[in-house]
Amino acid sequence: MAETIPPQPSTPAGSVPAAGFGPWQRFARRHLHDYNAAATRRWLAVVGCGALAGAAALAWLAADALRDPLALAAALVFIAVLAAFPVHIPRTKYFYPAADIFVFAVLAWLGPAAAVLAAGLEGAVAAGRQSRRLTSWLSTPAAAMAGMALAAATFEGLNRGLAATPIGAPAAMLAALAAAALPYFAATTLPLIAIVAAKGGQRVSLGDWLRNYGWLAAVFLVSASVAAVLALNVRAGGVTMFITAGVLALVVLALVNVSLSHQEREHEVQAARVRDAEAEAAANQRRFEAAFADAAIGMAIVRADGRVQQVNAALLALLGHKGGALVGQAFERLLHPADRGAFVAHAASAGHEPVELRCRHADGGECWVSLHRGRFEDAGSGTPGDAVGLIYQLHDVSARRRAEAQLQHIAYHDGLTDLANRHRFVERLQALVSASLTDGRPLFGVLFLVLERTEVVKDSLGHEAGDLLLREVACRLRNSVRPDDLVARLDGEEFAVLLHSLNDVEHGHRLALRLREEVARPLAIKGSELHPSASIGLTLSDLGYRSAEELLRDARLARHEAKAQNRGVALFDGSMLERVAEKLALESDLRQAIASCQLTLHYQPIYALQPHRLSGFEALVRWTHPQRGPVSPAKMAALAEESDLIHALTRWVVTEAVRQVAEWSRTLPGAQALTINVNASARDLGTEELPAVVATALAQHGLDPRRLTVEVTETALMTQLQTHLQPSMRTLHALRESGVRIGIDDFGAGQTALAHLSTLPFDTLKIDRAFVTDMHQASAFAVLRSVVMLGQALERKVVAEGIETPAQLQALAALGVSHGQGYLMSRPLPADQVPALLARAAAMATADAAV
Ligand code: C2E
Ligand code: MG
Ligand code: MG
Numbered sequence: 095m096a097e098t099i100p101p102q103p104s105t106p107a108g109s110v111p112a113a114g115f116g117p118w119q120r121f122a123r124r125h126l127h128d129y130n131a132a133a134t135r136r137w138l139a140v141v142g143c144g145a146l147a148g149a150a151a152l153a154w155l156a157a158d159a160l161r162d163p164l165a166l167a168a169a170l171v172f173i174a175v176l177a178a179f180p181v182h183i184p185r186t187k188y189f190y191p192a193a194d195i196f197v198f199a200v201l202a203w204l205g206p207a208a209a210v211l212a213a214g215l216e217g218a219v220a221a222g223r224q225s226r227r228l229t230s231w232l233s234t235p236a237a238a239m240a241g242m243a244l245a246a247a248t249f250e251g252l253n254r255g256l257a258a259t260p261i262g263a264p265a266a267m268l269a270a271l272a273a274a275a276l277p278y279f280a281a282t283t284l285p286l287i288a289i290v291a292a293k294g295g296q297r298v299s300l301g302d303w304l305r306n307y308g309w310l311a312a313v314f315l316v317s318a319s320v321a322a323v324l325a326l327n328v329r330a331g332g333v334t335m336f337i338t339a340g341v342l343a344l345v346v347l348a349l350v351n352v353s354l355s356h357q358e359r360e361h362e363v364q365a366a367r368v369r370d371a372e373a374e375a376a377a378n379q380r381r382f383e384a385a386f387a388d389a390a391i392g393m394a395i396v397r398a399d400g401r402v403q404q405v406n407a408a409l410l411a412l413l414g415h416k417g418g419a420l421v422g423q424a425f426e427r428l429l430h431p432a433d434r435g436a437f438v439a440h441a442a443s444a445g446h447e448p449v450e451l452r453c454r455h456a457d458g459g460e461c462w463v464s465l466h467r468g469r470f471e472d473a474g475s476g477t478p479g480d481a482v483g484l485i486y487q488l489h490d491v492s493a494r495r496r497a498e499a500q501l502q503h504i505a506y507h508d509g510l511t512d513l514a515n516r517h518r519f520v521e522r523l524q525a526l527v528s529a530s531l532t533d534g535r536p537l538f539g540v541l542f543l544v545l546e547r548t549e550v551v552k553d554s555l556g557h558e559a560g561d562l563l564l565r566e567v568a569c570r571l572r573n574s575v576r577p578d579d580l581v582a583r584l585d586g587e588e589f590a591v592l593l594h595s596l597n598d599v600e601h602g603h604r605l606a607l608r609l610r611e612e613v614a615r616p617l618a619i620k621g622s623e624l625h626p627s628a629s630i631g632l633t634l635s636d637l638g639y640r641s642a643e644e645l646l647r648d649a650r651l652a653r654h655e656a657k658a659q660n661r662g663v664a665l666f667d668g669s670m671l672e673r674v675a676e677k678l679a680l681e682s683d684l685r686q687a688i689a690s691c692q693l694t695l696h697y698q699p700i701y702a703l704q705p706h707r708l709s710g711f712e713a714l715v716r717w718t719h720p721q722r723g724p725v726s727p728a729k730m731a732a733l734a735e736e737s738d739l740i741h742a743l744t745r746w747v748v749t750e751a752v753r754q755v756a757e758w759s760r761t762l763p764g765a766q767a768l769t770i771n772v773n774a775s776a777r778d779l780g781t782e783e784l785p786a787v788v789a790t791a792l793a794q795h796g797l798d799p800r801r802l803t804v805e806v807t808e809t810a811l812m813t814q815l816q817t818h819l820q821p822s823m824r825t826l827h828a829l830r831e832s833g834v835r836i837g838i839d840d841f842g843a844g845q846t847a848l849a850h851l852s853t854l855p856f857d858t859l860k861i862d863r864a865f866v867t868d869m870h871q872a873s874a875f876a877v878l879r880s881v882v883m884l885g886q887a888l889e890r891k892v893v894a895e896g897i898e899t900p901a902q903l904q905a906l907a908a909l910g911v912s913h914g915q916g917y918l919m920s921r922p923l924p925a926d927q928v929p930a931l932l933a934r935a936a937a938m939a940t941a942d943a944a945v
Contacts, residue, residue, distance in 0.1 A: 125228045133292035137233055140285040144214070144236020147243035151210035165333045166208050169200045172340040173212050177219035181351055184358050191216070192347050194314060196340065197242065198321030202271055203328050203336070206246030213242035217282075233286060241281025249274035268322040275318035279311040392463070392488035396425045403483070412463070412490055414456030425486065428453055430460050441467070450491060462495040463488040508583040510561055511568035519582035519590055523642035526592070530635055539602040541591040542631040542649035543571075543609065544657070548587045549817045551624060559619045567613055567626060574612045575605075590646065599634060599665065606630045606663045629657040633666035681737045683719060684730065688742045693717050695750055696922035699931065700771065700893065700915045703907040705942075708935045710769030710801070712915060713751035714922045715743070731775060740775045741783060748772050749791045752802065754925055756795035762929055764936045771803040771837060776810035778825075780818045785828040792834075799833030803858060806836070808844035815850075823855075830855045837893070842877050852888065859885045863896030866916070869905060882909050 126134055173193045180189035193216045201209035217238030221230045249270045256266030284303065291298045328336040386393055392409030394402050405420045413420070413428060420428065429437050430452035440449040448466040455461050466487040506518035514522070529535055545567055552560035564587070571581045571589060580592040591609065596602045613628045631653025639645050648666040651674055656664035687693055697711035717725045734740040751772050758765040778784045784804075792799050806814075814822050830836055837858035842865050861881050868874035878894075885892035894906045897916030906914055923931060 129293060133289050136289045136292050137229060140233050141236045143240035147210050147239040148214055151207040154207035162204060165336055166204055168337050168340065169196055169212060170215055172196050173216050174219050175344065177216040178223060181347055182354065184354050194317040195321045198271055198318045199324045201246055201249055202267055202322055202325030206250060209246050210239050210242045214239040237282050237285050241278045244281050245274040245278035248277050264326050271318045271322040272315055275314035276311060279314045283307050283310065394425060394486045396484040396486060398482050400424050400426060409488060412488060413453055430454055461490060461492045464491050511565050511583050513568050514580055514582040516582065516584045519580060520642045522580055523592055523645060527639055527642055537596040537635055539593040539596050539632055539634045540645040540649045541593060541606055542653045543589040543628050544653055545587040546627045546629060547817055553820055555620050555622060562619050563624060563626060566617055570612045571609060574609055602632055602634055603665060606632045610662055629653055630663045631656055631666060681733055684733060685739055687717055688746055693746060696924055697928055698915050698922035699920045700913055701919055703911060703914050707939065709913060712771040713747060715747055735775050735777055740777055744774050744778050745787050748787055752791040752797050753795050756797045762932050764932055769801045769803060771805050773805050776806050776814035779814055779822040784825055785832060788829060788834055789832055803835040803837045804829060805839040807839045808841045808846055811838060812844050812846055826855045842881050858891045858893055860893040860895055866894050866896045866902055869902060879909055882911055886910060
């Protein structure tokens with residue numbers, strides 16, 4: 095019988111432990127503890143039927159039917175051995191019950207009673223091998239015996255009936271035995287299944303029965319058929335035939351068993367390998383899933399069609415999404431539209447280098463990622479030709495990008511105004527110049543703008559106010575140009591504007607005027623209303639420039655011209671460059687001249703008018719250029735002022751004049767009380783150098799400070815006081831405190847407020863030569879007279895210069911001017927002519943005294 099009945103569950107539903115202490119109760123408690131009432135009833139029915147069948151078979155055999163005890167014994171031995179070692183059907187849980195062949199053979203050959211015993215033996219051996227429970231040991235052989243009794247009845251009836259037909263006895267036996275296999279199959283399987291079903295509280299399903307055990311019916315049919323053939327042969331060949339067949343069957347089954355076991359082992363080894371490989375693959379899959387899910391960087395698996403198949407939590411967080419929001423989307427759509435081209439190019443490249451791109455964030459912003467692409471064979475894609483998957487790793491580099499952008503911004507922008515700085519301006523301008531050289535771009539221009547008088551704001555309101563002013567101007571400039579134009583702060587108060595796409599010169603000029611107006615709008619800082627002003631130089635790209643620096647240079651020159659000519663805005667032209675080149679050459683020569691003492695001083699006598707006597711000299715610088723000849727002192731002084739040479743020039747003049755007068759005082763009679771006037775630039779007042787230079791010269795040559803007057807022209811002084819009030823006042827006071835006199839030169843030409851004048855530390859007012867020259871005119875005379883009265887009112891000395899006629903001298907003396915100088919008395923003299931002058935003056939004084 096096949097081992098087919100499922101193992102009985104150990105805790106059946108609704109099990110009822112038997113009550114009482116009788117033998118049955120003890121048996122039930124011990125062996126049927128997991129059987130419920132229905133299962134117990136079915137079990138008892140099976141065992142009872144089996145017992146009845148077995149008892150009847152034994153009684154039958156005992157009565158007379160044991161025709162061939164040797165044959166029966168041999169059959170039982172074969173059956174026991176074959177039942178103990180059934181053939182396992184490879185790769186199933188089933189065993190082929192070869193013993194059944196002999197059970198059916200016994201039925202056909204030795205009769206029903208022997209067959210019932212043979213079936214019981216086979217069932218007992220199978221149950222002993224298969225189960226450890228007494229209930230199975232009893233029920234399985236019982237079912238087999240009862241089943242065989244039923245099969246035997248079927249066989250006997252059919253065999254007898256068919257044998258009478260023309261098919262003949264052998265065929266009748268074959269058919270009857272085959273037919274008997276079916277009730278045997280039903281009786282040996284159904285009752286046992288019914289017990290198991292009852293234990294589980296389930297109904298017996300005939301469908302399940304046939305599905306699960308139908309194959310066994312086929313096996314029994316085959317066994318019965320083979321048994322019929324065997325029985326026919328045994329009838330002919332006797333017991334030896336039976337024994338031979340039995341031995342042969344044992345050998346065959348042993349060989350089959352060996353072969354199948356070998357195959358089974360091979361199969362198991364193979365299956366173990368497959369299991370290991372599957373386990374390894376599953377572990378790999380788990381490892382990958384863990385690495386993917388928990389990765390700190392964003393990851394996406396993308397199908398070959400470019401659609402997202404899976405994303406990890408880090409990527410969702412990076413892009414600000416939740417759940418499966420990104421799955422199914424085209425991966426490209428996660429990227430910033432502007433970077434999709436770069437992505438496509440990267441995707442087409444064979445390299446493994448990462449590429450940096452922007453991704454779209456769910457909040458509408460963007461984030462920078464370093465994107466790395468990997469490919470893998472995607473056998474699970476299911477689509478032919480679609481077997482390549484992509485895995486993208488997205489590393490968030492936004493913070494680094496931001497830092498870089500900030501550094502870049504700092505490198506290219508002015509910290510105070512956030513405008514472009516010189517570096518950026520020059521770079522953009524150079525790119526434009528280079529491009530214009532090759533493709534003749536539209537006209538563009540560079541505007542150089544200097545904000546005036548910021549020093550005044552800084553001095554009066556502080557540096558913070560100066561910074562606010564610069565910021566406001568920067569803002570106005572930025573808001574007044576077109577988006578393409580570039581505004582930069584080059585340095586201090588210097589700004590530059592790159593004007594793109596100008597129509598013509600007029601267009602550029604109009605823009606420059608508009609910017610100047612914009613800058614000039616009044617503004618309030620720290621409670622003070624300021625009126626900023628700017629001078630602007632402009633140059634255009636159609637002058638064949640080759641470098642940005644050339645454009646900037648010329649715009650700066652034009653601005654210089656605008657400032658010098660008080661025009662506000664000036665357009666560059668070639669002549670400016672020539673003038674500047676000449677100026678620069680002259681400047682260089684002057685530097686050389688100062689350093690190598692090529693300069694000389696001429697001395698113009700200054701006279702007291704009433705009584706008329708020589709009171710001192712004004713030192714006037716002279717420079718004879720080796721090629722150009724004599725250079726006007728006024729021009730030289732202006733040049734020196736522009737180039738910072740002025741301080742060296744003043745230093746030399748002061749030192750030389752003091753030395754000379756001190757020398758005359760020592761060497762010439764009548765020179766001991768002579769005074770000396772030197773001209774200083776208003777810019778000398780802006781530094782602390784002048785008082786030190788003066789003090790050193792006086793100390794070095796032992797000259798009384800009161801004999802030295804430092805002259806500064808009125809116009810320059812007022813401008814200087816406007817822009818550098820405090821340092822200039824400090825210098826004036828320092829000079830005065832040391833005993834040196836201060837003179838205001840060319841007075842009357844400027845527009846000094848009288849209130850201002852009264853607060854200034856000065857000793858002398860020197861009337862501008864123009865008023866003396868024009869004193870015959872009423873207006874000039876009026877001014878002249880006012881200046882004299884002003885001087886008297888302020889108790890300052892009033893000096894007239896440029897006296898050329900005796901009439902002028904007389905009139906000035908009459909007005910009360912105390913001192914005068916001019917060609918009438920003497921032109922400025924070289925130092926070597928002064929002794930003669932002094933001698934003449936001494937002689938005249940002696941003559942006067944004699945008169
Ligand atoms: P300033 O200081 O007003 O000098 C007087 C100028 O008038 C001198 O011209 C002098 O030669 C001229 N002058 C004197 N009397 C007469 C006259 O009767 N008629 C006419 N037409 N001119 C007369 P100079 O020497 O050419 O100097 C011109 C200006 O150059 C000076 O004006 C002064 O502002 C400046 N300068 C001269 N030397 C120096 C110097 O050493 N340092 C500085 N910073 N400036 C100087
Ligand atoms: Mg002077
Ligand atoms: Mg003068």
